[in-house]
Amino acid sequence: MHSAITRRSALKTAALATTALIAAPYVRGAHAAGSLAIGFWDHWVPGANEATKTIVNTWAEKEKVQVTMDFIPSQGDKNLITIAAEAQARSGHDVFAFPTWYPHAYSDSLVPLNDIMEPLIKQNGAVNDTVSYLGRADGKWLAVPATIGSQIKGPCSRIDLMKKLAGIDVQALYPAGEKPKADSWTFDAFLKAAEACFKGGSPIGIGLGGTTDSVDTAGAWFNGFDAHLVNAKGDITVKSDPVRQALEFSVKLAKFFPADAPAWDDASNNKWLVSGRGAMIMNPPSAWAVAKRDAPQVAEQCWTHGFPIGPKGRFAPFLPYFWGIWNFSKNIPAAKSLLVELSQQASAEKMVAASGGYDLPSFANFTTFKTWAEEGPPKGTLYHYPNPYNHQTLSVTAAPAPPKIAHQIYTQAIHTKMIVRHLQGETMEKTLAWAESEVEGFMRT
Amino acid sequence: MVDAVISDVRELSAPRRKSGMRRMLQRKSTIAFFMALPLLLLISLLVLYPAFYAVHLATLNKSMQRFVGLSNFTFLFKRETFWMVVRQSCLFALSAVFFKALIGFIVAHFVHNIPAKGQRKWRGMLLIPWVIPPAMSTLAWLWLFDPSYSAFNWILALFGFGPVAWTGDAYWARFSVILINVWYGAPFFLIMYLAALKSVPEQLYEAAAIDGASWWQRIWYVTLPMMRNIIAITVLFSTIVTFANFDIVQVLTAGGPIDKTHVFATWAFRLGIQGGDIPLGASVSLFMFPILAFCAIFILRDIHRRGNEAS
Structure with missing residues (x-):
């Protein structure tokens, strides 16, 4: 069968396409701010991952970032194995949910986050000493305390x-x-x-x-x-x-x-x-x-x-989870922007509501959400769960x-x-x- | 004249080289090599590379930034828990392999004596433990041994016994993990021994019967010598697999209580992945290698020697 594509026609098409690409005006595309891969902890509570997906997708649309989200379970330590593998391969997700001790364990592979953590503390209130102990090393914030999974x-x-x-x-x-x-x-x-x-x-x-x-x-x-x-x-x-x-x-x-x-x-x-x-x-x-x-x-x-x-x-x-950014990430600015979004009060409230009050934000101003006051039966059963009076x-x-x-x-x-x-x-x-x-x-x- | 001779030689040697190459390609060993090449590449990629990488990891310090030679190994030699894990791994592997071999041998004889028509069903049923992934079957065992809701304890209570802390007491926990390993692995021995039994010539038993040999003498002087190689190979294979076992212990006890059921693989996982000390975890897992290599050399040499004697 004779092919309709000849060498000459292929060259002509390529030349036209290149010219059009160079000459065309810049149009901001759907994913102009690059892509971001996130490894979240897979929540025990059915449906709790959906709130996270909604928050991230809304942010991605606004910021023109293409996101992929993986929800990695902690059963069988699958998340720990993934962390170890990604640190070794220096490849994988950009943002990862690190359990309690893991920001320190992988401190050399994480991007310092003082530039976002300090404004977040000013905005959302202080974090407790345990969060500082686990999330900071030598004056550097290794990761941001995560609402999801902290308990x-x-x-x-x-x-x-x-x-x-x-x-x-x-x-x-x-x-x-x-x-x-x-x-x-x-x-x-x-x-x-x-x-x-x-x-x-x-x-x-x-x-x-x-x-x-x-x-x-x-x-x-x-x-x-x-x-x-x-x-x-x-x-x-x-x-x-x-x-x-x-x-x-x-x-x-x-x-x-x-x-x-x-x-x-x-x-x-x-x-x-x-x-x-x-x-x-x-x-x-x-x-x-x-x-x-x-x-x-x-x-x-x-x-x-x-x-x-x-x-x-x-x-x-208290066992907090953290969101950290691997230093081999190719899109650190977008990753930081996402972590700021996830640490806003509105996001934290959605996550707490979706988890039926299980998730716990680490910032001082986030301990009195209505979910904890209203969940039941019996009504008020979770009121003291987030330590609202720091007693x-x-x-x-x-x-x-x-x-x-x-x-x-x-x-x-x-x-x-x-x-x-x-x-x-x-x-x-x-x-x-x-x-x-x-x-x-x-x-x- | 000399030039002419040289050119003649060149003309003659070219096709000879070509035919030599063709002959080499046609050789059975060459064909076998090329046919095995994909597997060799796969093994290199999935076995050799990780093995050498593990050796590399085992020579690094905890933060994996500095070469420390054999320090991780010398450090382990000074740890009380490490030696406890060595003892437990040996106890686990040796006792489990012994009972798997014993049960496999006995049941193989029973199955061998079942008439051919019904034998297939029994073979199929007896193989079930071996074909279920152990992580899944151990979950079922975990429910039977559950600390608070053990089905076994419920049955024992009906007879006025118990409750037994199957996974809470060190000795019962060791018993439980060995029991599951035996339950899982005995069918492998059974099927191998059954195949070996079927290959023993009937005439040998007839001759032994004529000589007045008892049941025990037939086993000792006919069956066992004829099965020696298959017993050695299965024991070697099972020892390697049992020593490296991870899933049964991890699912049932996770090494507890107070580390009394940890074996090399589970302790390496605890140190390396859960504890974030990958070089030390790699060192623990590599410690299995010399033990297993010693077993393999010892057993294979014995098989080779007997093979030579037979020929």
Whole structure:
């Protein structure tokens, strides 16, 4: 068959096309500001990703940026594997959602964001010390705190069981729409409540495994005693009195946890609450949200509130996510513009609403959205979730150790392992010696 | 005259070279090489490159900016947890392979003795654990062993026993991960041993029977010697796969409680990916290599020696 395209006609077409391209006036195209690939965390809450998609697509249309969004789950650590692979390949997404410790772990591969973070703080209010500790290194902001995925893991109590078994009215301690009246909510009160619930057949469900929920709660007990395995300077302080006191208290308390607590993962406490077996768990409102769907009679009795106060203060576990920009990104200005958009109040409000109150912005002015006041049943159950009166210090396990050391302490779940070892009969000094030896191993650079 | 001779030689050698090339291309080994080339390239890309890259990573410091030689390995040698992982990996691999081989051997004999008509169904059913992806089947096991809602504990409670902390107690957790590995891997041994059993000439058993050999003597003096090579190969293969196991332990216990079920792969993942210390994670995973290489050389040399003796 004879082809209609000859060499001569092809050359002629190419020449005409080139001339037209050079001679044509500049027209701003649909994607004139380039393209941007974003790796978001894949939300647990069904439909929550849609709010993010809407915000990003609206911004992209306005800014003429072509965006691609991937929602990467944290199940099986798929997001961590992707982060490691992209850092190695120096290729992949432009913007990525980094879990708690990862801005520091990849600090050398991230674009400093002081130029957007400082104006955002002026506009939206300060961020807490934990956000600064995790998101900033040597005066540089490594990433912007993300609304999506950030969470406080405070107590989610069963109103009825706590009243019946422990004689504690959690709604009175933390009334909806009002300041907490929780002076009596102390570590000792918690210990007594745990014992009463255990004896009453509905133990408080706190895990002692190696996953984040267990580690976060253990860290909050330790912080309540000002007990740190490594101090801010990087000195090992395992064999100190506060650590001994914290360990002793934690073991006393752990005796009232379910017997299989050392095997618990992050799903176990949710199941414990939803099944109706426990009087309390330490979790963001995701467990309550599942109960709302699967066990409404349990959800109606749930109340999310603050942590008890320890001898050295009231600390609640806080796990923020961050949005960072890889330094191999080809479109850093557009990436920064997107992060500013995602950090606006309107965006944060949409994300919080879409997640049913689970997501938590880190800026001080964003803790009183109507979602938390209105969500129910029971109405007001999430009112105190975002710590609206700052009556507890938001903290992370293993802080204030230098973040790269703290990351290892956290990942290796040293706090919960110490509790389990001592709980299972190892002497206090042997447990401390073991922990000291482990922590020594984390000092390598 | 000399020039004429040289030109003659050139004229003669050209076609000879050409035919030599053709002969080389027609050689069976050359054809085999070219046919295997795509696979060799694939292996180079997916196995050799990552392996050498892992060696490179293992020689870097934690922030991956400095060459530290073997420091990561010497660091590991000083860690108590590392030696615990070494012990656990050996316990996990050796006990799982032993029981897989034993169960596979016994069940292969049972299946071998089933009449041919019904045998196919049994073979198919017994292979089911092996064809389900272990990450999925372990999830089902996880529900059976669930810390709070174990189906096994429910059954035990009916008889007045339990509850057993299947994944909460170190010893039960080790038992559980080994049990699942045996459940998953025994069918592989079964099918290999069944194939080997079928290839043992019937006359040998007849001769043994005439000599008055007991059941045990027939197994010991006929079956086992005839199956030695296949046993060695399956044990080697299974040892490698079991040593490198990740999914069963990760899904069932994630190395817990208090690190008592970590094996090399899960601990490497914990250090490298979850802990952000990729060089140390790479070093842990590379530690498997000398152990497995030693096993492979030892077993393959034995097979080779017996092969030579037989010929």
